Amino acid sequence: MGMTMTQKILASHAGMESVTAGQLISAKLDIVLGNDITTPVAVNEFKKAGFTDVFDKDRIAIVLDHFVPNKDIKAAEQSKTCREFACSHCVSHFYDVGKMGIEHALLPEQGVVTAGDCIIGADSHTCTYGALGAFSTGVGSTDMAAGMATGTAWFKVPSAIKFNLTGKLPCNCSGNDVILTIIGMIGVDGALYKSMEFVGEGAHSLSMDDRLCICNMAIEAGAKNGIFPVDDVTLDYLKGRSEREPVVFEADADAEYERVIDIALSEIVPTVSCPHLPENTHPAKELGDIKVDQVVIGSCTNGRMEDMETAYRILKGNKVADGVRCIIIPATMQIYRDCVEKGYITAFIDAGAVVSTPTCGPCLGGYMGILAAGERCIATTNRNFVGRMGHTESEVYLASPATAATSALTGYITAPKEV
Secondary structure (H helix, E strand, O other), X not given: XXXXXXXXXXXXXXXXXXXXXXXXXXXXXXXXXXXXXOHHHHHHHHHHOOOOOOOXXXXXXXXXXXXXXXXXXXXXXXXXXXXXXXXXXXXXXXXXXXXXXXXXXXXXXXXXXXXXXXXXXXXXXXXXXXXXXXXEXXXXXXXXXHHHHHOEEEEEOOEEEEEEEEOOOOOOOOHHHHHHHHHHHHOOOOOOOEEEEEEXXXXXXXXXXXXXXXXXXXXXXXXXXXXOOOOHHHHHHHOOOOOOOOOOOOOOOOEOOOEEEXXXXXXXXXXXXXXXXXXXXXXXXXXOOOEOOEEXXXXXXXXXXXXXXXXXXXXXXXXXXXXXXXXXXXXXHHHHHHHHHHOHHHHHHHHOOEEOOXXXXXXXXXXXXXXXXXXXXXXXXXXXXXXXXXXXXXXXXXXXXXXXXXXXXXXXXXXXXXX
């Protein structure tokens, strides 16, 4: 029986000729990732287990991105723990204030992750890197601690769902609309502990930013990972960027999938996930009577350059509606700088928005945009559970950058025009 892309990567890293769904394996890791929230817990477990050295200082990445610049004393103490650990073990991929970015935008941008990698991260959205043709998945801080010490992790090999993408997206839609549509179809547990494999000629038409967004939210369908085939778009993105030579794995023609789901990209419409689950999706055009208090454009889902360009195109020369707080967060310092050089920041400010240095802050209800009781936010983030962005009586609506920016101008959830 043939193997899927994910199964081939896992077999290679386990030193085995083949693996099958449900099999337990121990695999070598290319990168172990943590952030300012999860790394301190991993550091404590690392010490409790009696570990004294990391397996490879160049294969560990620690990114301070949730509460930096630090928002309070606890955040400062957490960051201090990360700094001390990174310094004592000479961790080469340590990103602090001035160099940091939102981890799942930063690592691909910096070439820390590449095609064919096996990656774990103590953050559930580590599945983002499947866009590069890697196996990447989120783990707990204890697994992160063991990974930092041993360079290995155990996995149960996932079965797979194939998503056959055809056609091209309409000009007012993006990868965010694709993955929200899929989650609306299959539900938040529709791919539980499975690999979501995106294939077909439609997959090749998607930009790298779209693919990163789609894989980022695979976890919102319960998936173990999401993954795209490596093609010219992938290789062009990796060229001159990857620290290691990309390794290309392809699914076998007789690979076994639990389901095959056809998605016609040309039929995708601007889509919004309503409270309080990502699967509660509706076309944006049906929600025009929902007033919003806040708009957030950013996060590890949609804070990349294409997202900033979309926001700029819609906001330039216009004004954010009265009573709406529009918060824009470029995902990395490089993206922030590019926005400055292109004049995007000035346009955002002129429109009445505020711009922050990279942070996950509002996405998880940490800071930089907390909601009060009764307030509504439309955001390009990835979760809208009860209390996710603040008060338990607030509401979060998930949408693409185009829908979020358009809604900022009207004050109501509004579908973007086709341009």
